[in-house]
Amino acid sequence: IVENSAGEPEILCNNGGVSFIEAFGDVELKEINFYNPDESIEGKFVPKKKHGVLAIQMKSEILNPNDQVISRIYYVTGDKIEHLQSLANYHDDQKGTSQRSKLESFSAFLWITIACGINKETWVSTILGLVLWSMVEIINNVDKSLKGYFGNVLSIPFGEKKVEEHFLGLIDWVEAHRPEPSMAKIYAMNGDGPAVVVSSGQHLPVKKINFEWGESAFWAYHFPWAGKAGYVMPMLSPKGNGDWIVYMHLLKWQIELIEASPYLMFKPVTANYFNLI
Helix, strand or coil, X not given: CEECCCCCEECCCCCCCCCCCCCCCCCCHHHCCCCCHXXXXXXXXXXXXXXXXXXXXXXXXXXXXXXXXXXXXEEECHHHHHHHHHHHCEEECCXXXXXXXXXXXXXXXXXXXXXXXXXXXXXXXXXXXXXXXXXXXXXXXXXXXXXXXXXXXXXXXXXXXXXXXXXXXXXXXXXXXXXXXXXXXXHHCCCCXXXXXXXXXXXXXXXXXXXXCCCCCCCCCCCCCCCCCEEEEEEECCXXXXXXXXXXXXXXXXXXXXXXXXXXXXXXXXXXCCCCC
16 A cells, blocks of 8 residues: 555555465354354454455454444345335325335334334434445436546435435545545444444345355355444345345344344344255
8 A cells, every 4th residue: 555646545556466365174164153253253264454455353442341342143034124125115195105125124124123222311313324335326416427437435324414415515525625534424423322334235246256166155244343333234145035144243232132123033144044054
């Protein structure tokens, strides 16, 4: 990584390709605890790198057991996702039918589950932000000349503003503040209430990735960052049956709320789910 003329970090490409390390572990897939990546993944399958381009992991001091952040991996069946979507959709004789996406419906359920369990004397709200691929919005609503632009703009809007309004001044704001580092506001929320960021890896062509050692039997994210804002990443299940694999990095009490939900939406990923036993 080098600095450009504006003092910003850039990846220097030397056309040397990307290095891969292939390793073998004397363990069967059925013996892996897929549900708890803190135990089975971190430091074993994924090294605890403190610096690097693509892998950065940090640890934070834990002062209160309720503030402990843990990672869990679940699966949600396709029929439950479709049921959530049907509940989120509504028809109004004047406004017509409102069609919500599966991700919106899923995020709403997650927000309600966590919000119903917060201490209202301590927090005033539960904040949920969705990671959006901004280039589509910017090209369609701001400047179509950017269609040939190579790159991406990620943003996590939350609140009551329309999405189009959020993106109108985004590029100008970035240009005005660069090269000063910036961070999405939701990651810096503190006393207002618990914050959760929901991303989506459902369009990643994971099933098409082939490193010449066979098709993946399992995939999920593992993002144990040191902040208190939660991170949720749903992906399509490798079973290809409409199920979702959902990675959650949340406060311990939030995980307990989700697992205690009477709707039984989230089920721990196990070897049985993948028919390994």
